[in-house]
Amino acid sequence: MTPKDTDRRSEILDAAAELFAHKGVASTTVREIGESVGIYAGAIYHYFPSKDAIVRELITGYLETLNAEYAAKAPRRLAPRARLRAVVEVSLRTADEKPHATQVYQDQLRNVRDLPEYRRAKALADEVQRIWLETIEDGKAAGVFRADISSKVFHRFLRDAIWLSIKWRHSGDPYTTEELVQDCIAIFLDGFAVRRARRTRPPAPPR
Amino acid sequence: MTPKDTDRRSEILDAAAELFAHKGVASTTVREIGESVGIYAGAIYHYFPSKDAIVRELITGYLETLNAEYAAKAPRRLAPRARLRAVVEVSLRTADEKPHATQVYQDQLRNVRDLPEYRRAKALADEVQRIWLETIEDGKAAGVFRADISSKVFHRFLRDAIWLSIKWRHSGDPYTTEELVQDCIAIFLDGFAVRRARRTRPPAPPR
DNA sequence: GTCTATAGCCCGATAGAC
DNA sequence: GTCTATCGGGCTATAGAC
Numbered sequence: 109m110t111p112k113d114t115d116r117r118s119e120i121l122d123a124a125a126e127l128f129a130h131k132g133v134a135s136t137t138v139r140e141i142g143e144s145v146g147i148y149a150g151a152i153y154h155y156f157p158s159k160d161a162i163v164r165e166l167i168t169g170y171l172e173t174l175n176a177e178y179a180a181k182a183p184r185r186l187a188p189r190a191r192l193r194a195v196v197e198v199s200l201r202t203a204d205e206k207p208h209a210t211q212v213y214q215d216q217l218r219n220v221r222d223l224p225e226y227r228r229a230k231a232l233a234d235e236v237q238r239i240w241l242e243t244i245e246d247g248k249a250a251g252v253f254r255a256d257i258s259s260k261v262f263h264r265f266l267r268d269a270i271w272l273s274i275k276w277r278h279s280g281d282p283y284t285t286e287e288l289v290q291d292c293i294a295i296f297l298d299g300f301a302v303r304r305a306r307r308t309r310p311p312a313p314p315r
Numbered sequence: 316m317t318p319k320d321t322d323r324r325s326e327i328l329d330a331a332a333e334l335f336a337h338k339g340v341a342s343t344t345v346r347e348i349g350e351s352v353g354i355y356a357g358a359i360y361h362y363f364p365s366k367d368a369i370v371r372e373l374i375t376g377y378l379e380t381l382n383a384e385y386a387a388k389a390p391r392r393l394a395p396r397a398r399l400r401a402v403v404e405v406s407l408r409t410a411d412e413k414p415h416a417t418q419v420y421q422d423q424l425r426n427v428r429d430l431p432e433y434r435r436a437k438a439l440a441d442e443v444q445r446i447w448l449e450t451i452e453d454g455k456a457a458g459v460f461r462a463d464i465s466s467k468v469f470h471r472f473l474r475d476a477i478w479l480s481i482k483w484r485h486s487g488d489p490y491t492t493e494e495l496v497q498d499c500i501a502i503f504l505d506g507f508a509v510r511r512a513r514r515t516r517p518p519a520p521p522r
Numbered sequence: 523g524t525c526t527a528t529a530g531c532c533c534g535a536t537a538g539a540c
Numbered sequence: 541g542t543c544t545a546t547c548g549g550g551c552t553a554t555a556g557a558c
Contacts, residue, residue, distance in 0.1 A: 116541090131426070132339075132341060132426070134341035134342050135341050138533085138534060138535080139532090139533085139534095147541090148542070148543060150535080150537090150543075151542050153534090153536080154541060154542075158534080158535080159534070159535090189508070219338075219339070251509060252509055253508060254507055254508070254509055256501075257498055257501060257502060257507065258498070261490075262507055264479070264480070265476040265480075265502055266476075268475055268478075269473075269475050269476050272475035272479065273471070273472075275425070276471050283465075283468075291468050292472070294461075295464060295472055295503065296507055297507050298506040299502075299506030300460055300461055300464065300469055300503055300504050301396070301460060302458060302459055302461055303510075323523090344551065344552085345551085346552095354523090354524070354525090355525065356552085356553090357524080357525075357526085357527095357555095358523070358524050360552090360553065360554080361523065361524080365552080365553080366552070
Protein backbone atom coordinates (compact mmCIF):
# COMPACT_ATOMS: atom_id res chain seq x y z
CA MET A 109 0.00 0.00 0.00
CA THR A 110 1.44 3.34 -1.04
CA PRO A 111 1.58 6.34 1.32
CA LYS A 112 -1.08 8.01 -0.80
CA ASP A 113 -3.43 5.11 -0.15
CA THR A 114 -2.81 5.38 3.56
CA ASP A 115 -3.60 9.08 3.47
CA ARG A 116 -6.79 8.58 1.55
CA ARG A 117 -7.86 5.75 3.77
CA SER A 118 -7.48 7.70 6.98
CA GLU A 119 -9.05 10.70 5.31
CA ILE A 120 -12.12 8.58 4.66
CA LEU A 121 -11.99 7.20 8.19
CA ASP A 122 -11.84 10.69 9.71
CA ALA A 123 -14.63 12.04 7.54
CA ALA A 124 -16.82 9.06 8.34
CA ALA A 125 -16.14 9.44 12.05
CA GLU A 126 -17.22 13.06 11.99
CA LEU A 127 -20.41 12.31 10.09
CA PHE A 128 -21.23 9.26 12.22
CA ALA A 129 -20.69 11.22 15.42
CA HIS A 130 -22.74 14.16 14.25
CA LYS A 131 -25.70 12.45 12.58
CA GLY A 132 -25.56 8.88 13.77
CA VAL A 133 -24.31 5.87 11.83
CA ALA A 134 -27.68 4.79 10.45
CA SER A 135 -28.47 8.25 9.10
CA THR A 136 -25.12 8.71 7.39
CA THR A 137 -24.88 7.46 3.83
CA VAL A 138 -21.83 6.19 2.01
CA ARG A 139 -22.49 8.86 -0.58
CA GLU A 140 -22.13 11.56 2.05
CA ILE A 141 -18.84 10.12 3.22
CA GLY A 142 -17.63 10.17 -0.38
CA GLU A 143 -18.75 13.75 -0.89
CA SER A 144 -16.98 14.99 2.20
CA VAL A 145 -13.63 13.67 0.90
CA GLY A 146 -14.36 14.58 -2.71
CA ILE A 147 -14.79 11.15 -4.28
CA TYR A 148 -17.76 9.11 -5.45
CA ALA A 149 -19.45 6.56 -3.24
CA GLY A 150 -18.22 3.64 -5.32
CA ALA A 151 -14.61 4.58 -4.65
CA ILE A 152 -15.10 4.09 -0.90
CA TYR A 153 -15.39 0.38 -1.57
CA HIS A 154 -11.86 0.33 -2.89
CA TYR A 155 -10.65 1.07 0.65
CA PHE A 156 -13.29 -0.60 2.81
CA PRO A 157 -15.35 -3.69 2.10
CA SER A 158 -18.49 -2.20 3.65
CA LYS A 159 -19.88 0.69 5.61
CA ASP A 160 -19.87 -1.45 8.72
CA ALA A 161 -16.15 -2.15 8.29
CA ILE A 162 -15.54 1.59 8.72
CA VAL A 163 -17.59 1.63 11.92
CA ARG A 164 -15.74 -1.41 13.20
CA GLU A 165 -12.34 0.04 12.51
CA LEU A 166 -13.23 3.28 14.29
CA ILE A 167 -14.44 1.46 17.40
CA THR A 168 -11.57 -0.99 17.54
CA GLY A 169 -8.98 1.73 17.02
CA TYR A 170 -10.44 3.80 19.81
CA LEU A 171 -10.45 0.89 22.24
CA GLU A 172 -6.89 -0.10 21.34
CA THR A 173 -5.65 3.41 22.00
CA LEU A 174 -7.52 3.56 25.28
CA ASN A 175 -6.11 0.28 26.56
CA ALA A 176 -2.58 1.22 25.52
CA GLU A 177 -2.89 4.52 27.38
CA TYR A 178 -4.22 2.87 30.51
CA ALA A 179 -1.26 0.48 30.50
CA ALA A 180 1.20 3.35 30.04
CA LYS A 181 -0.25 5.98 32.36
CA ALA A 182 -2.29 4.10 34.97
CA PRO A 183 -0.18 1.12 36.07
CA ARG A 184 -1.34 -0.95 38.98
CA ARG A 185 1.57 0.15 41.16
CA LEU A 186 0.08 3.63 41.61
CA ALA A 187 -1.82 4.32 44.82
CA PRO A 188 -5.58 3.79 44.31
CA ARG A 189 -6.53 7.45 44.35
CA ALA A 190 -3.69 8.36 41.98
CA ARG A 191 -4.51 5.44 39.70
CA LEU A 192 -8.20 6.34 39.55
CA ARG A 193 -7.22 9.89 38.72
CA ALA A 194 -4.95 8.60 35.97
CA VAL A 195 -7.68 6.39 34.55
CA VAL A 196 -10.08 9.33 34.51
CA GLU A 197 -7.49 11.58 32.92
CA VAL A 198 -6.58 9.09 30.22
CA SER A 199 -10.25 8.52 29.43
CA LEU A 200 -10.97 12.22 29.13
CA ARG A 201 -7.84 12.99 27.12
CA THR A 202 -8.52 10.14 24.72
CA ALA A 203 -12.08 11.38 24.28
CA ASP A 204 -10.54 14.79 23.63
CA GLU A 205 -8.16 13.50 20.98
CA LYS A 206 -10.62 11.16 19.27
CA PRO A 207 -13.99 12.72 20.03
CA HIS A 208 -15.75 11.27 17.02
CA ALA A 209 -14.52 7.71 17.48
CA THR A 210 -15.42 7.95 21.16
CA GLN A 211 -18.92 9.05 20.26
CA VAL A 212 -19.37 6.31 17.68
CA TYR A 213 -18.18 3.74 20.18
CA GLN A 214 -20.69 4.88 22.76
CA ASP A 215 -23.55 5.04 20.29
CA GLN A 216 -22.90 1.70 18.68
CA LEU A 217 -21.46 -0.73 21.19
CA ARG A 218 -24.80 -1.79 22.57
CA ASN A 219 -26.13 -2.57 19.11
CA VAL A 220 -23.17 -4.60 17.94
CA ARG A 221 -21.54 -6.20 20.96
CA ASP A 222 -23.05 -9.60 20.27
CA LEU A 223 -22.24 -9.70 16.55
CA PRO A 224 -19.43 -12.11 15.69
CA GLU A 225 -17.63 -9.44 13.62
CA TYR A 226 -17.26 -7.41 16.79
CA ARG A 227 -15.67 -10.12 18.92
CA ARG A 228 -12.41 -8.25 19.06
CA ALA A 229 -14.08 -4.95 19.98
CA LYS A 230 -15.99 -6.68 22.75
CA ALA A 231 -12.79 -8.21 24.15
CA LEU A 232 -11.12 -4.80 24.18
CA ALA A 233 -14.14 -3.24 25.88
CA ASP A 234 -14.09 -5.98 28.49
CA GLU A 235 -10.44 -5.22 29.20
CA VAL A 236 -11.25 -1.54 29.70
CA GLN A 237 -13.91 -2.47 32.22
CA ARG A 238 -11.55 -4.87 33.98
CA ILE A 239 -9.00 -2.09 34.56
CA TRP A 240 -11.66 0.24 36.00
CA LEU A 241 -13.01 -2.40 38.37
CA GLU A 242 -9.53 -3.50 39.46
CA THR A 243 -8.66 0.09 40.31
CA ILE A 244 -11.82 0.50 42.36
CA GLU A 245 -11.51 -2.84 44.13
CA ASP A 246 -7.86 -2.21 44.99
CA GLY A 247 -8.89 1.10 46.54
CA LYS A 248 -11.56 -0.58 48.63
CA ALA A 249 -9.08 -3.22 49.80
CA ALA A 250 -6.65 -0.45 50.77
CA GLY A 251 -9.39 1.26 52.78
CA VAL A 252 -9.41 4.50 50.80
CA PHE A 253 -12.71 3.91 48.94
CA ARG A 254 -16.06 3.24 50.56
CA ALA A 255 -16.98 -0.40 50.90
CA ASP A 256 -20.69 0.36 51.33
CA ILE A 257 -21.18 1.26 47.65
CA SER A 258 -21.01 -1.37 44.93
CA SER A 259 -17.92 -1.11 42.73
CA LYS A 260 -20.01 -1.72 39.65
CA VAL A 261 -22.43 1.06 40.51
CA PHE A 262 -19.64 3.52 41.18
CA HIS A 263 -17.88 2.47 38.00
CA ARG A 264 -20.99 3.01 35.91
CA PHE A 265 -21.75 6.41 37.36
CA LEU A 266 -18.22 7.65 36.84
CA ARG A 267 -17.81 6.10 33.40
CA ASP A 268 -21.13 7.52 32.18
CA ALA A 269 -20.37 11.00 33.49
CA ILE A 270 -17.04 10.92 31.65
CA TRP A 271 -18.45 9.48 28.45
CA LEU A 272 -21.23 11.99 28.16
CA SER A 273 -18.93 14.91 28.83
CA ILE A 274 -17.92 14.78 25.17
CA LYS A 275 -21.48 15.73 24.28
CA TRP A 276 -21.45 18.99 26.20
CA ARG A 277 -17.81 20.00 25.90
CA HIS A 278 -15.80 21.14 22.83
CA SER A 279 -18.28 23.95 22.31
CA GLY A 280 -15.30 26.31 22.21
CA ASP A 281 -15.13 26.16 25.96
CA PRO A 282 -12.34 27.79 27.90
CA TYR A 283 -12.99 24.91 30.33
CA THR A 284 -9.89 22.76 29.93
CA THR A 285 -9.54 19.02 30.15
CA GLU A 286 -7.32 19.45 33.20
CA GLU A 287 -10.07 21.41 34.96
CA LEU A 288 -12.58 18.75 33.99
CA VAL A 289 -10.37 16.01 35.44
CA GLN A 290 -10.06 17.94 38.69
CA ASP A 291 -13.79 18.61 38.97
CA CYS A 292 -14.54 15.00 38.15
CA ILE A 293 -12.26 13.65 40.85
CA ALA A 294 -13.43 16.30 43.31
CA ILE A 295 -17.10 15.43 42.85
CA PHE A 296 -16.82 11.67 42.64
CA LEU A 297 -14.31 11.18 45.42
CA ASP A 298 -15.03 14.02 47.82
CA GLY A 299 -18.63 14.90 46.98
CA PHE A 300 -20.51 18.11 46.21
CA ALA A 301 -21.70 18.71 49.75
CA VAL A 302 -19.82 21.15 51.90
CA ARG A 303 -17.93 19.27 54.58
CA ARG A 304 -18.54 20.07 58.20
CA ALA A 305 -15.17 18.74 59.33
CA ARG A 306 -12.26 19.51 57.05
CA ARG A 307 -10.16 16.64 55.87
CA THR A 308 -6.60 16.70 57.17
CA ARG A 309 -5.08 15.43 53.96
CA PRO A 310 -3.68 18.09 51.60
CA PRO A 311 -5.21 18.36 48.14
CA ALA A 312 -3.83 16.02 45.48
CA PRO A 313 -0.62 17.40 43.96
CA PRO A 314 -0.91 18.79 40.45
CA ARG A 315 0.61 16.64 37.73
CA MET B 316 -62.55 9.74 19.27
CA THR B 317 -63.92 6.52 20.67
CA PRO B 318 -62.33 4.66 23.58
CA LYS B 319 -61.28 1.92 21.19
CA ASP B 320 -59.38 4.47 19.15
CA THR B 321 -57.66 5.73 22.24
CA ASP B 322 -56.61 2.23 23.17
CA ARG B 323 -55.26 1.45 19.75
CA ARG B 324 -53.43 4.73 19.62
CA SER B 325 -51.60 4.22 22.89
CA GLU B 326 -50.95 0.62 21.94
CA ILE B 327 -49.13 1.88 18.86
CA LEU B 328 -47.33 4.48 20.94
CA ASP B 329 -46.13 1.89 23.45
CA ALA B 330 -45.04 -0.57 20.79
CA ALA B 331 -43.17 2.15 18.92
CA ALA B 332 -41.48 3.29 22.13
CA GLU B 333 -40.20 -0.18 22.84
CA LEU B 334 -38.87 -0.67 19.33
CA PHE B 335 -37.31 2.81 19.18
CA ALA B 336 -35.61 2.30 22.52
CA HIS B 337 -34.31 -1.12 21.63
CA LYS B 338 -33.15 -0.62 18.05
CA GLY B 339 -32.99 3.13 17.59
CA VAL B 340 -35.50 5.32 15.79
CA ALA B 341 -33.78 5.31 12.40
CA SER B 342 -33.50 1.52 12.32
CA THR B 343 -37.12 0.92 13.26
CA THR B 344 -39.59 0.73 10.38
CA VAL B 345 -43.24 1.64 10.39
CA ARG B 346 -43.93 -1.91 9.20
CA GLU B 347 -42.35 -3.30 12.35
CA ILE B 348 -44.45 -1.05 14.53
CA GLY B 349 -47.53 -2.29 12.71
CA GLU B 350 -46.52 -5.93 13.06
CA SER B 351 -45.96 -5.62 16.78
CA VAL B 352 -49.55 -4.41 17.30
CA GLY B 353 -50.99 -6.73 14.64
CA ILE B 354 -51.98 -4.23 11.95
CA TYR B 355 -50.52 -3.26 8.59
CA ALA B 356 -48.14 -0.35 8.17
CA GLY B 357 -50.66 1.70 6.27
CA ALA B 358 -53.09 1.64 9.18
CA ILE B 359 -50.57 3.43 11.40
CA TYR B 360 -51.17 6.52 9.32
CA HIS B 361 -54.75 6.55 10.40
CA TYR B 362 -53.59 7.41 13.92
CA PHE B 363 -50.41 9.40 13.32
CA PRO B 364 -49.55 11.65 10.40
CA SER B 365 -45.95 10.43 10.26
CA LYS B 366 -43.33 8.32 11.98
CA ASP B 367 -41.76 11.47 13.36
CA ALA B 368 -45.07 12.48 14.96
CA ILE B 369 -44.84 9.31 17.07
CA VAL B 370 -41.33 10.19 18.16
CA ARG B 371 -42.40 13.72 18.98
CA GLU B 372 -45.37 12.61 21.06
CA LEU B 373 -43.20 10.20 23.04
CA ILE B 374 -40.62 12.86 23.83
CA THR B 375 -43.13 15.55 24.69
CA GLY B 376 -45.15 13.23 26.90
CA TYR B 377 -42.08 12.17 28.81
CA LEU B 378 -41.01 15.75 29.43
CA GLU B 379 -44.49 16.80 30.51
CA THR B 380 -44.66 14.00 33.07
CA LEU B 381 -41.21 14.86 34.34
CA ASN B 382 -42.01 18.53 34.84
CA ALA B 383 -45.31 17.75 36.55
CA GLU B 384 -43.55 15.37 38.95
CA TYR B 385 -40.85 17.92 39.77
CA ALA B 386 -43.51 20.46 40.60
CA ALA B 387 -45.37 18.00 42.81
CA LYS B 388 -42.50 16.26 44.61
CA ALA B 389 -39.60 18.70 44.55
CA PRO B 390 -41.01 22.11 45.45
CA ARG B 391 -38.64 24.97 46.08
CA ARG B 392 -39.52 25.17 49.75
CA LEU B 393 -37.63 21.96 50.50
CA ALA B 394 -34.13 22.30 51.94
CA PRO B 395 -31.51 22.10 49.19
CA ARG B 396 -30.25 18.64 50.03
CA ALA B 397 -33.78 17.26 50.34
CA ARG B 398 -34.86 18.97 47.14
CA LEU B 399 -31.90 17.62 45.21
CA ARG B 400 -32.70 14.17 46.52
CA ALA B 401 -36.31 14.60 45.42
CA VAL B 402 -35.26 15.73 41.94
CA VAL B 403 -32.98 12.71 41.63
CA GLU B 404 -35.70 10.40 42.88
CA VAL B 405 -38.34 11.78 40.54
CA SER B 406 -35.95 11.52 37.60
CA LEU B 407 -35.09 7.92 38.37
CA ARG B 408 -38.66 6.86 39.07
CA THR B 409 -39.91 8.47 35.88
CA ALA B 410 -37.17 6.69 33.95
CA ASP B 411 -38.36 3.53 35.68
CA GLU B 412 -41.97 4.03 34.69
CA LYS B 413 -41.33 5.20 31.14
CA PRO B 414 -38.00 3.60 30.30
CA HIS B 415 -38.59 3.56 26.57
CA ALA B 416 -39.73 7.15 26.27
CA THR B 417 -36.80 8.20 28.44
CA GLN B 418 -34.40 6.37 26.17
CA VAL B 419 -35.91 7.83 23.02
CA TYR B 420 -35.69 11.30 24.50
CA GLN B 421 -32.02 10.88 25.32
CA ASP B 422 -31.18 9.40 21.94
CA GLN B 423 -33.07 11.94 19.90
CA LEU B 424 -33.08 15.32 21.58
CA ARG B 425 -29.70 16.34 20.22
CA ASN B 426 -30.78 15.56 16.66
CA VAL B 427 -34.08 17.40 16.78
CA ARG B 428 -33.79 20.22 19.28
CA ASP B 429 -33.42 22.88 16.61
CA LEU B 430 -36.27 21.67 14.42
CA PRO B 431 -39.32 23.93 14.51
CA GLU B 432 -41.64 20.95 15.12
CA TYR B 433 -39.82 20.35 18.38
CA ARG B 434 -40.17 23.85 19.78
CA ARG B 435 -42.46 22.66 22.52
CA ALA B 436 -40.18 19.74 23.46
CA LYS B 437 -37.24 22.12 23.65
CA ALA B 438 -39.15 24.49 25.93
CA LEU B 439 -40.05 21.61 28.24
CA ALA B 440 -36.44 20.40 28.28
CA ASP B 441 -35.29 23.92 29.14
CA GLU B 442 -37.68 24.00 32.08
CA VAL B 443 -36.28 20.69 33.36
CA GLN B 444 -32.79 22.14 33.25
CA ARG B 445 -33.94 25.32 34.96
CA ILE B 446 -35.26 23.34 37.93
CA TRP B 447 -32.02 21.40 38.29
CA LEU B 448 -29.89 24.53 38.19
CA GLU B 449 -32.17 26.40 40.59
CA THR B 450 -31.89 23.55 43.07
CA ILE B 451 -28.11 23.54 42.83
CA GLU B 452 -27.74 27.30 43.01
CA ASP B 453 -30.07 27.55 46.00
CA GLY B 454 -27.91 24.97 47.77
CA LYS B 455 -24.78 26.94 47.06
CA ALA B 456 -26.40 30.12 48.36
CA ALA B 457 -27.40 28.27 51.53
CA GLY B 458 -23.81 27.11 51.99
CA VAL B 459 -24.55 23.38 51.80
CA PHE B 460 -23.09 22.81 48.33
CA ARG B 461 -19.54 23.58 47.24
CA ALA B 462 -19.09 26.92 45.56
CA ASP B 463 -15.78 25.90 43.97
CA ILE B 464 -17.44 23.62 41.40
CA SER B 465 -19.52 25.03 38.56
CA SER B 466 -23.24 24.35 38.90
CA LYS B 467 -23.47 23.48 35.24
CA VAL B 468 -20.67 20.94 35.48
CA PHE B 469 -22.19 19.31 38.55
CA HIS B 470 -25.60 19.29 36.91
CA ARG B 471 -24.29 17.60 33.81
CA PHE B 472 -22.38 14.93 35.68
CA LEU B 473 -25.34 14.05 37.86
CA ARG B 474 -27.88 14.21 35.06
CA ASP B 475 -25.78 12.02 32.77
CA ALA B 476 -25.16 9.43 35.48
CA ILE B 477 -28.90 9.23 36.10
CA TRP B 478 -29.87 9.14 32.44
CA LEU B 479 -27.49 6.39 31.54
CA SER B 480 -28.54 4.27 34.49
CA ILE B 481 -31.53 3.14 32.44
CA LYS B 482 -29.10 1.45 30.06
CA TRP B 483 -27.56 -0.81 32.68
CA ARG B 484 -30.52 -1.36 34.99
CA HIS B 485 -33.81 -3.26 34.44
CA SER B 486 -31.81 -6.40 33.68
CA GLY B 487 -33.90 -8.18 36.28
CA ASP B 488 -31.82 -6.59 39.00
CA PRO B 489 -32.69 -7.00 42.62
CA TYR B 490 -31.11 -3.53 42.88
CA THR B 491 -34.10 -1.28 43.58
CA THR B 492 -34.73 2.28 42.52
CA GLU B 493 -34.65 3.31 46.16
CA GLU B 494 -31.15 1.85 46.56
CA LEU B 495 -30.08 3.57 43.37
CA VAL B 496 -31.34 6.92 44.66
CA GLN B 497 -29.42 6.43 47.88
CA ASP B 498 -26.18 5.43 46.15
CA CYS B 499 -26.55 8.32 43.75
CA ILE B 500 -26.95 10.87 46.52
CA ALA B 501 -24.21 9.22 48.58
CA ILE B 502 -21.68 9.37 45.76
CA PHE B 503 -22.51 12.77 44.35
CA LEU B 504 -22.94 14.60 47.61
CA ASP B 505 -20.59 12.82 49.99
CA GLY B 506 -18.08 11.21 47.62
CA PHE B 507 -16.63 7.76 47.16
CA ALA B 508 -13.51 8.39 49.22
CA VAL B 509 -13.41 7.23 52.81
CA ARG B 510 -13.54 10.24 55.09
CA ARG B 511 -10.77 10.77 57.57
CA ALA B 512 -12.90 12.90 59.86
CA ARG B 513 -16.47 11.71 60.32
CA ARG B 514 -19.23 14.17 59.64
CA THR B 515 -21.22 15.13 62.71
CA ARG B 516 -24.51 15.25 60.86
CA PRO B 517 -26.68 12.13 61.04
CA PRO B 518 -27.45 10.33 57.78
CA ALA B 519 -30.32 11.69 55.71
CA PRO B 520 -33.66 10.43 57.00
CA PRO B 521 -35.41 7.82 54.88
CA ARG B 522 -38.49 8.96 53.05
C1' DG C 523 -60.97 1.18 10.32
C1' DT C 524 -58.15 -1.92 8.13
C1' DC C 525 -56.87 -4.11 4.08
C1' DT C 526 -53.88 -4.70 -0.54
C1' DA C 527 -51.03 -2.60 -3.67
C1' DT C 528 -47.83 0.48 -5.13
C1' DA C 529 -45.73 5.04 -5.99
C1' DG C 530 -41.55 7.40 -5.35
C1' DC C 531 -37.37 7.68 -3.24
C1' DC C 532 -32.88 6.62 -1.31
C1' DC C 533 -29.98 3.17 0.26
C1' DG C 534 -25.61 -0.09 0.09
C1' DA C 535 -23.09 -2.37 -2.97
C1' DT C 536 -21.37 -3.94 -7.67
C1' DA C 537 -19.76 -3.85 -12.65
C1' DG C 538 -17.06 -2.30 -15.99
C1' DA C 539 -15.11 1.81 -18.65
C1' DC C 540 -11.10 4.63 -18.54
C1' DG D 541 -7.77 4.50 -8.35
C1' DT D 542 -11.70 6.85 -9.57
C1' DC D 543 -15.27 7.35 -12.63
C1' DT D 544 -20.36 6.42 -14.48
C1' DA D 545 -24.22 3.68 -14.34
C1' DT D 546 -27.19 0.67 -12.28
C1' DC D 547 -29.10 -3.34 -9.63
C1' DG D 548 -31.92 -5.11 -6.06
C1' DG D 549 -34.09 -4.01 -2.10
C1' DG D 550 -36.20 -1.55 1.83
C1' DC D 551 -38.09 2.56 3.18
C1' DT D 552 -42.14 6.15 4.21
C1' DA D 553 -46.26 7.43 2.77
C1' DT D 554 -50.41 7.29 -0.24
C1' DA D 555 -54.52 5.43 -2.94
C1' DG D 556 -58.42 3.04 -3.31
C1' DA D 557 -61.03 -1.48 -2.41
C1' DC D 558 -63.94 -3.42 1.09
